[in-house]
Amino acid sequence: MTTLIILFVTYLLALFIIKQKKLFKSDKNQSHLICPQCKNKLKRIERTNQDKIWTLLTFYMFKWKRYNCFSCKWEGIRW
Ligand SMILES: [Zn+2]
Numbered sequence: 001m002t003t004l005i006i007l008f009v010t011y012l013l014a015l016f017i018i019k020q021k022k023l024f025k026s027d028k029n030q031s032h033l034i035c036p037q038c039k040n041k042l043k044r045i046e047r048t049n050q051d052k053i054w055t056l057l058t059f060y061m062f063k064w065k066r067y068n069c070f071s072c073k074w075e076g077i078r079w
Contacts, residue, residue, distance in 0.1 A: 015058055026065070026078040033078065035069040042067040042074075051077055 019026065019027050026033050033042040044067055054077065058064075062079035069075070
């Protein structure tokens with residue numbers, strides 16, 4: 001039980017660090033997001049059920065959006 005609590009607290013801390021450091025955050029200064037692989041423009045695509053689970057798992061702290069790149073087929077989520 002104690003292990004579970006430690007794991008949960010660690011998980012919460014990790015979420016706070018992501019929020020603080022703005023990891024995986026979409027850059028609001030740019031009109032288009034840039035692909036991390038080929039630096040081309042990313043397009044918003046429909047969220048999958050998996051992304052909705054992520055939103056739940058992160059306690060609605062992040063609004064995950066799914067993007068993909070038409071040049072190199074990169075796909076990922078940002079908030
Ligand atoms: Zn790309």
